[in-house]
Amino acid sequence: MATTDDMLDFETCLNAVRAFHGHCCAGSILGTRMAILGLHEIGIADPKGADRKNLLVFVEMDRCASDAILAVTGCHPGKRTLKILDFGKMAATFVNLKTGKTVRIAAKNREGNAVRTREDIEKSPHTEEYAMLPLEELFEVREVRVELKPEDLPGRPLLVVTCEACGERVMDMRHVYRDGKTLCRPCAAGENYYTPQKEVRP
Ligand SMILES: [Zn+2]
Ligand SMILES: [Zn+2]
Numbered sequence: 103m104a105t106t107d108d109m110l111d112f113e114t115c116l117n118a119v120r121a122f123h124g125h126c127c128a129g130s131i132l133g134t135r136m137a138i139l140g141l142h143e144i145g146i147a148d149p150k151g152a153d154r155k156n157l158l159v160f161v162e163m164d165r166c167a168s169d170a171i172l173a174v175t176g177c178h179p180g181k182r183t184l185k186i187l188d189f190g191k192m193a194a195t196f197v198n199l200k201t202g203k204t205v206r207i208a209a210k211n212r213e214g215n216a217v218r219t220r221e222d223i224e225k226s227p228h229t230e231e232y233a234m235l236p237l238e239e240l241f242e243v244r245e246v247r248v249e250l251k252p253e254d255l256p257g258r259p260l261l262v263v264t265c266e267a268c269g270e271r272v273m274d275m276r277h278v279y280r281d282g283k284t285l286c287r288p289c290a291a292g293e294n295y296y297t298p299q300k301e302v303r304p
Contacts, residue, residue: 109148110138115174122173123166128229132192132240133170136207139237140196141175143205150176155256156200158183160248162191182256197248199255206246210239251275265289 108114115134116126123130137159146153159177161168164186171194177183192209232240253260253275262273267289278290288294 109150110141110174112138119170119173123169126229127166128227128232129166129192130170131229131232132209133167133194134174135232135237136167136192136194136209136241137171137174137196139241139243140171140194140205140207143207143243144196144198144203145201146196146198149174156198158185158197158199158250158255160185160187160195160197162187162189162193162195164188167192167194182254185254195246195248197250199250204246204248206244208242208244210242212239 112134115138116131119130119134120126140159141147141149141157144157146157148154149157154176157175157177159171159175161171161184168184168186172178172184175184175196179186193206195204195206197204259273261275262271263277263284264270265272265277265286266283267285270286272286277284277286279285280290
């Protein structure tokens with residue numbers, strides 16, 4: 103039986119990350135260290151066991167570090183405990199749902215205003231320094247407050263409605279009221295992320 107300390111040991115966590123993410127890279131190392139630090143700061147010792155219902159994480163990028171944070175914390179979108187915000191920032195916020203303690207951890211800007219292209223990143227991927235540097239050189243940690251709405255929390259949907267424009271069902275209060283109509287967000291905005299082509303019979 104692993105002790106509490108062992109569960110969030112760097113090597114143990116990195117193994118879990120490697121198994122889930124498929125490789126070891128700068129982003130996954132940074133995410134692993136960020137997740138261990140975040141859990142520590144909010145007082146979560148056993149995220150996949152005793153504390154599994156007390157934890158929620160916001161990640162601010164859809165990249166390797168997000169996989170690492172998922173693998174270390176056990177939070178994931180299907181459980182509604184991992185919220186992915188597509189800001190392209192190496193940052194995450196860890197919420198202890200029981201105590202309310204919440205911290206945001208952001209990677210320190212160590213490059214100033216330098217613009218790095220994919221080529222630059224391939225030449226020097228930062229993998230080793232992310233593994234070796236002391237935490238205080240890598241991360242800014244700040245206590246924050248996050249307003250969690252009941253409809254964002256784990257559990258069955260509070261409400262499901264039908265969009266009056268497209269007829270599709272909308273869960274979790276993601277609908278909007280516009281000119282007296284109940285609409286899904288794409289219909290309300292008048293734009294979607296896809297362009298419809300021909301319908302296909304399954
Ligand atoms: Zn990766
Ligand atoms: Zn709609």
